[in-house]
Amino acid sequence: MSRFLAEPSNVWLTGATSGIGEALARQLIREGHSLVVTGRRQSALDELASLDAARVRTAPADTTDTGELARVGSILDSGEPIDIAILNAGTCEYLDIEHFDSELIGRNIDTNVMGTVRSIEQALPRLRRTRRLGRPAALVIVGSSAWWFPFARAEGYGASKAALAYLAHSLRADLAREGIDVFLVSPGFVKTPLTDRNDFPMPFLVTADNAAKRVINGLKKGRHDIEFPRRFTWTLRLLGNLPQALVDRMAAAMARDTSGNQ
Numbered sequence: 001m002s003r004f005l006a007e008p009s010n011v012w013l014t015g016a017t018s019g020i021g022e023a024l025a026r027q028l029i030r031e032g033h034s035l036v037v038t039g040r041r042q043s044a045l046d047e048l049a050s051l052d053a054a055r056v057r058t059a060p061a062d063t064t065d066t067g068e069l070a071r072v073g074s075i076l077d078s079g080e081p082i083d084i085a086i087l088n089a090g091t092c093e094y095l096d097i098e099h100f101d102s103e104l105i106g107r108n109i110d111t112n113v114m115g116t117v118r119s120i121e122q123a124l125p126r127l128r129r130t131r132r133l134g135r136p137a138a139l140v141i142v143g144s145s146a147w148w149f150p151f152a153r154a155e156g157y158g159a160s161k162a163a164l165a166y167l168a169h170s171l172r173a174d175l176a177r178e179g180i181d182v183f184l185v186s187p188g189f190v191k192t193p194l195t196d197r198n199d200f201p202m203p204f205l206v207t208a209d210n211a212a213k214r215v216i217n218g219l220k221k222g223r224h225d226i227e228f229p230r231r232f233t234w235t236l237r238l239l240g241n242l243p244q245a246l247v248d249r250m251a252a253a254m255a256r257d258t259s260g261n262q
């Protein structure tokens with residue numbers, strides 16, 4: 001098991017332009033690491049680069065576009081080999097069950113699952129190169145704890161994050177013999193532009209800075225499953241592991257509460 005970020009490292013970070021990713025970028029820059037930052041919004045990437053032009057390079061891309069990500073791959077190759085790829089870009093669109101919409105579910109899956117998978121396709125050969133140089137290498141996948149309980153309206157988002165958890169654990173098994181560490185980050189509610197759109201109570205909400213701190217601490221300690229805040233994730237695990245019939249009753253009651261229907 002390797003510990004990361006103890007010394008200046010080269011990090012590729014997706015979803016760096018807002019929320020958890022932006023907070024991660026700012027903290028990593030402050031700690032002296034070098035970053036390649038990815039997102040769709042060039043102006044927000046430039047703002048990060050302005051913090052330290054020598055250590056921050058921008059690599060704009062839409063992670064739903066394989067060609068744009070291939071160009072990021074070339075940018076990664078033009079600098080120091082990356083030690084860590086943090087794949088954090090994601091979206092969340094809730095379903096209105098009255099208007100079941102496969103496109104909406106597809107957008108959650110395309111960005112969260114396939115966007116991460118396309119990014120792994122770029123990261124993995126580069127992390128293998130880092131391993132060949134005798135250095136530790138890590139793939140960090142930002143999932144969610146949301147899928148541990150069947151929340152109403154979260155069919156698309158929850159399914160995408162459940163898929164990411166399986167993907168991360170399966171990759172961890174496959175990559176163990178190459179010595180590439182795979183981390184899965186499963187946050188509870190974090191205050192970001194993504195959750196600012198939510199119209200329901202978000203218990204134990206933490207700030208993006210706090211979330212970034214927990215991710216960085218988890219990487220430093222080599223904790224492969226980084227879950228926070230504990231009060232939320234432990235409660236959710238407990239509820240999600242109750243007998244299914246009980247889980248179904250609670251989930252349906254919560255769905256009625258949020259929709260206002262009986």
Ligand SMILES: NC(=O)c1ccc[n+]([C@@H]2O[C@H](COP(=O)([O-])OP(=O)(O)OC[C@H]3O[C@@H](n4cnc5c(N)ncnc54)[C@H](OP(=O)(O)O)[C@@H]3O)[C@@H](O)[C@H]2O)c1
Pocket residue numbers: 014015016017018019020021038039040041044061062063064088089090091092111115142143144145186187188189190191192193194195
């Ligand atoms: N906030 C929470 O409570 C919470 C809880 C659990 C898990 N998460 C996960 O944490 C991650 C970050 O979420 P956040 O809350 O920080 O959301 P956010 O503030 O909306 O940030 C999302 C980031 O992803 C990027 N992104 C989205 N779609 C993209 C695409 N197609 N191509 C490239 N970049 C894309 C955005 O950049 P551009 O707009 O510049 O492209 C932005 O930097 C997501 O994976 C989310 O599912 C969040």
